[in-house]
Amino acid sequence: MAQPQHIFVDTPEAVASLLSLVPKETTSIPSIYIDLEGANLGRHGSISLLQLFISIIPHIYILDIHTLGQSAFTTPSLIDPLTTLKTVLEDPSIPIVCYDVRSDSDALYNLYSVSIANVVDLQLYEAATRTGPRTLLNGLSRTIRTHSNLSPLEARKWEQTKQRGAQLFTPEKGGSFEVFSDRPLPKEILDYCVQNVQQLPWLWQYFSRKLEKMDERWKALIETETQARIALCREEYVTEGRQRALAPLSFRSFPSHVTKNP
Incomplete structure (x- = not known):
């Protein structure tokens, strides 16, 4: 898999330039994929980076929110x-x-008054399209390991890049999430950010194809749960800990068959 070009954006002029490339036409295939990084990402933390993948170009823009602040x-x-x-x-x-829009939406809304609107949450797509139990949610890394179209060599390189990045930001490994605000940004962190958002377009295609073969009610369930996730940013308290790892109750109680009704 060829890696898209990535560009580090840390000036208002560069922001203005990339916005001129955002597609105006709406199609059935999404063009914009995002991921955020920061220390304690959410209303009580910070956003250091926002990765924006415009897939039809294809370019990945790493926006330096730590430097740009509101101007981003x-x-x-x-x-x-x-x-x-x-x-x-x-x-x-x-x-x-x-x-998993929850922390991203919480940070965007409470720190920068951005109300993200039309969300496609691939974590919910992954949980909905499973053939096995839907009790727990999977993180992005596990989903990439399980479902991506990486070759064995690409998978090894992906894992190595992930581990080098995690070594720098995971407290249990001696790292700190503050590394996302270090400037210049360490190459290991830049590579980590690029490869995560790079996988999202393929995962969208993969899960969307699976969803098309499923009971139509799943689409309504996903939309309902997505809107509930977005609404969390306006609540006074946010759920922390193990509760966030549970799949929505509606997913857990829905029949396990994955084919459409006859």
Whole structure:
């Protein structure tokens, strides 16, 4: 799998330039995939980086939120003064694909007043399309290991990149999440950020194909649970700990068959 070009964005001018490339036309295939990194990502922490993959180019933009702050979301496009990253993320006609929107949405809303709108949450897609138990949610790394189209060599390289990055930010391994705010950004962290968001378009295609073969009610369940996840950012308290690892109750109680009704 060829790696898309990636560009580090740390000036308002660079933000304006990349916004001019955001596709205006809406299609059945999403074009925008995001992932966020930070220390204690959420309302009580910070956003250091926002990875934005525009798949039809294809380029991955690593936005330096630590440096840009609010200007990352309010700087207008070079070609349309009404278009900002905030308006893109809040546009109900633009699907934004991510993996587990909860912490991302909580941080965007409470730290930068960005109400992410049209979310495609691949964590819910993965849980819904399983043929086995749906009790627990899987993280992105496990999903990539299980479902990606990486060759054995690519899988080994992916794992090595993940481990080098994790060594720097995982407290249990002697690292710190503050490394996402180090400048210059360590290459190991940059590579880690790129490869995670790089996998999202393929995972969307994979799970979408599986979902098309399933009972139509699953799409409604996924949409309901996605909206519930987005709404969490406006609640006074957020769930922490093991509760976040549980799949939605509606997923756990739905019949396990995966084919459409006759």
